[in-house]
Amino acid sequence: MDSRIEHHARIIVEWSIEIKPGDMVTIATSPAGHDLAVAVTKEVAKAGGRPITMMLSEEIDKAKFDGASEEVLELFPKHQMAIVENSDAFVFIRSPVNTRALASVDPKKVMLERKTIREIVNLRLQKRWVLTVHPCLSLAQQANMSLEEYQDFVYRATLLDWKKESKNMYLIKEHLEKHKDIRFVGPETDLWASTEGRIWLASDAKHNLPSGEVFTAPVETAVEGKIYFDIPFLQQGRVLEGVRLTFEKGEVVDYSAEKEEGTLKEILETDEGARRLGEMAIGTNRGITQYTLNMLFDEKIGDTIHCALGNAYKDNNGTNESAVHVDMIKTMIEGEITAGDEVIYSKGKFFYENE
Amino acid sequence: MDSRIEHHARIIVEWSIEIKPGDMVTIATSPAGHDLAVAVTKEVAKAGGRPITMMLSEEIDKAKFDGASEEVLELFPKHQMAIVENSDAFVFIRSPVNTRALASVDPKKVMLERKTIREIVNLRLQKRWVLTVHPCLSLAQQANMSLEEYQDFVYRATLLDWKKESKNMYLIKEHLEKHKDIRFVGPETDLWASTEGRIWLASDAKHNLPSGEVFTAPVETAVEGKIYFDIPFLQQGRVLEGVRLTFEKGEVVDYSAEKEEGTLKEILETDEGARRLGEMAIGTNRGITQYTLNMLFDEKIGDTIHCALGNAYKDNNGTNESAVHVDMIKTMIEGEITAGDEVIYSKGKFFYENE
Numbered sequence: 118m119d120s121r122i123e124h125h126a127r128i129i130v131e132w133s134i135e136i137k138p139g140d141m142v143t144i145a146t147s148p149a150g151h152d153l154a155v156a157v158t159k160e161v162a163k164a165g166g167r168p169i170t171m172m173l174s175e176e177i178d179k180a181k182f183d184g185a186s187e188e189v190l191e192l193f194p195k196h197q198m199a200i201v202e203n204s205d206a207f208v209f210i211r212s213p214v215n216t217r218a219l220a221s222v223d224p225k226k227v228m229l230e231r232k233t234i235r236e237i238v239n240l241r242l243q244k245r246w247v248l249t250v251h252p253c254l255s256l257a258q259q260a261n262m263s264l265e266e267y268q269d270f271v272y273r274a275t276l277l278d279w280k281k282e283s284k285n286m287y288l289i290k291e292h293l294e295k296h297k298d299i300r301f302v303g304p305e306t307d308l309w310a311s312t313e314g315r316i317w318l319a320s321d322a323k324h325n326l327p328s329g330e331v332f333t334a335p336v337e338t339a340v341e342g343k344i345y346f347d348i349p350f351l352q353q354g355r356v357l358e359g360v361r362l363t364f365e366k367g368e369v370v371d372y373s374a375e376k377e378e379g380t381l382k383e384i385l386e387t388d389e390g391a392r393r394l395g396e397m398a399i400g401t402n403r404g405i406t407q408y409t410l411n412m413l414f415d416e417k418i419g420d421t422i423h424c425a426l427g428n429a430y431k432d433n434n435g436t437n438e439s440a441v442h443v444d445m446i447k448t449m450i451e452g453e454i455t456a457g458d459e460v461i462y463s464k465g466k467f468f469y470e471n472e
Numbered sequence: 473m474d475s476r477i478e479h480h481a482r483i484i485v486e487w488s489i490e491i492k493p494g495d496m497v498t499i500a501t502s503p504a505g506h507d508l509a510v511a512v513t514k515e516v517a518k519a520g521g522r523p524i525t526m527m528l529s530e531e532i533d534k535a536k537f538d539g540a541s542e543e544v545l546e547l548f549p550k551h552q553m554a555i556v557e558n559s560d561a562f563v564f565i566r567s568p569v570n571t572r573a574l575a576s577v578d579p580k581k582v583m584l585e586r587k588t589i590r591e592i593v594n595l596r597l598q599k600r601w602v603l604t605v606h607p608c609l610s611l612a613q614q615a616n617m618s619l620e621e622y623q624d625f626v627y628r629a630t631l632l633d634w635k636k637e638s639k640n641m642y643l644i645k646e647h648l649e650k651h652k653d654i655r656f657v658g659p660e661t662d663l664w665a666s667t668e669g670r671i672w673l674a675s676d677a678k679h680n681l682p683s684g685e686v687f688t689a690p691v692e693t694a695v696e697g698k699i700y701f702d703i704p705f706l707q708q709g710r711v712l713e714g715v716r717l718t719f720e721k722g723e724v725v726d727y728s729a730e731k732e733e734g735t736l737k738e739i740l741e742t743d744e745g746a747r748r749l750g751e752m753a754i755g756t757n758r759g760i761t762q763y764t765l766n767m768l769f770d771e772k773i774g775d776t777i778h779c780a781l782g783n784a785y786k787d788n789n790g791t792n793e794s795a796v797h798v799d800m801i802k803t804m805i806e807g808e809i810t811a812g813d814e815v816i817y818s819k820g821k822f823f824y825e826n827e
Binding site (some may be wrong): 138139141143146148151154155156158159160161162163165166167168169170171172174176177179180181183184185186188189192193194195196197198199200202203204214 | 493494496498501503506509510511513514515516517518520521522523524525526527529531532534535536538539540541543544547549550551552553554555557558559569
């Protein structure tokens with residue numbers, strides 16, 4: 118086994134889901150993530166856990182949507198629920214066999230399926246779980262890279278000293294929580310938001326691997342100013358670029374996009390909550406230095422911030438509600454992040470890096 | 473989707489496991505069987521069932537054995553049990569990623585694992601289940617064929633009119649059950665056995681696909697004569713050829729093999745039951761005309777019989793017990809099968825084919 122795959126598996130089992138003797142573990146992978154599932158299985162067994170493996174596949178999902186009536190999509194999959202009820206920890210290896218297999222599925226069917234399995238997902242979220250990727254052809258293709266380049270990219274982002282990363286992220290969180298607001302200043306950007314009563318969380322590879330962000334849900338009625346997101350992102354199969362937003366009392370009052378402005382408009386018109394921010398965050402993973410149109414990586418790029426239009430996380434004490442949650446990213450290497458009267462980050466350095 | 477894969481999926485869903493609305497269905501496949509899992513998923517959903525997919529992989533199994541202590545192998549996988557308890561029907565697509573991945577695993581570990589999950593397997597056997605293959609590279613390689621040749625081979629064996637096949641097999645079963653014994657006569661062969669109190673079963677693609685055998689468990693103390701098995705078979709990773717056995721009062725009193733006689737000796741010395749027959753059967757699938765060292769196919773070759781040393785099936789009212797069950801096959805195109813005073817088969821024709 119490639120030593121990087123083994124290293125990845127050890128981080129998953131020892132750091133992310135902390136397997137202990139007697140744990141029932143469910144690994145879910147597509148055929149494209151098979152080799153990481155092999156390595157994770159070995160590490161789980163070594164740690165005293167009992168692993169089983171589920172098959173993920175966008176092509177299988179597509180076949181289900183094609184074959185199923187609404188009645189079938191509303192049928193509660195009690196065997197799927199039983200797996201979650203009887204597992205202590207989950208590893209999701211999201212390495213698609215085909216990132217675009219579901220492109221033609223009726224969104225109504227997808228929504229119906231989501232509603233049917235909501236209870237299963239919610240129960241799973243209460244347990245130990247981690248979402249990761251094994252470098253595969255479909256993701257390399259989406260990232261405009263050869264497989265070898267993509268492997269290097271994934272492992273540079275993933276095989277970090279997460280104890281050290283975590284320590285830094287908790288330091289940022291601690292400082293942010295001393296204050297009641299946050300401000301992002303940079304090229305074409307000056308955005309302020311109240312964070313009063315909200316919780317900052319550190320994403321330190323317990324649920325996402327790679328990880329590396331400190332995030333909160335701003336007060337959705339107290340966001341003011343404008344922001345320019347320079348990093349392209351994928352939404353509904355389309356690549357949006359150069360999004361500019363202006364906020365008043367939390368609401369988007371002006372917007373534009375250099376590419377796919379129509380899609381941006383559709384997003385903003387989804388519902389009332391889609392015109393307000395559900396998330397504001399700071400990316401801290403300096404192992405990631407370029408975007409690849411995969412949000413698991415892009416939102417963690419070092420020296421960036423990101424904001425999401427739409428639904429807020431309850432764990433942040435967020436209250437904004439929406440059917441969408443659309444992350445958009447901005448490079449901050451020339452910018453500054455302040456909270457209250459404290460400079461959290463300025464031009465490539467966090468406060469603790471100046472000491 | 474290739475129309476043959478769709479046809480295969482329809483036989484599985486409509487004939488083998490007879491999916492009806494509301495059924496909870498578990499499909500288990502390796503990456504090599506992915507495309508058949510896609511087609512089965514669609515057919516299950518069309519029939520009103522709710523499918524989930526498990527990942528099978530010899531490489532993942534190997535990793536589990538490598539990582540696990542005896543204690544882990546004895547740990548009951550309650551999540552695995554929960555899937556079986558909450559499923560109505562199962563499809564196992566046995567298309568290995570590597571037929572030899574488990575070659576170096578300590579047999580004691582394999583036995584321990586089998587013992588731990590026995591209850592799970594037994595519960596599953598009480599439900600609707602079918603074992604099949606999707607043509608893949610590893611099996612083509614084992615069969616000495618190109619993938620395209622192997623695809624043709626699999627579909628010739630599998631895409632049959634199973635209703636008609638079933639009718640013929642039940643006719644054979646009915647005639648055999650009128651009598652109290654069975655006799656195989658052919659080149660270097662004259663083997664007689666009592667079948668008193670035993671049940672003949674027709675394997676008509678409800679559990680194995682392809683299928684095509686009518687089989688019983690002979691009285692293990694009442695087998696007399698000699699037999700020559702001309703078709704090679706795989707056992708413990710080795711290919712045995714030209715096995716000759718002589719029985720007295722059900723026990724093997726003389727044996728030889730043209731290749732791997734040492735392995736044959738090992739099998740016979742496993743335990744007391746390994747020297748007696750656990751199964752006698754007639755192969756009826758004329759879509760299969762050559763051996764491929766895969767018992768799912770080989771034991772069903774048309775115009776053959778097979779016998780198994782070792783454990784008998786309870787469903788046949790069999791009583792012989794052993795840790796092994798080793799099937800060996802003989803061509804019967806020049807032979808004759810009789811039961812009591814009735815000729816069941818003679819030189820290429822069953823009794824009903826003469827009418």
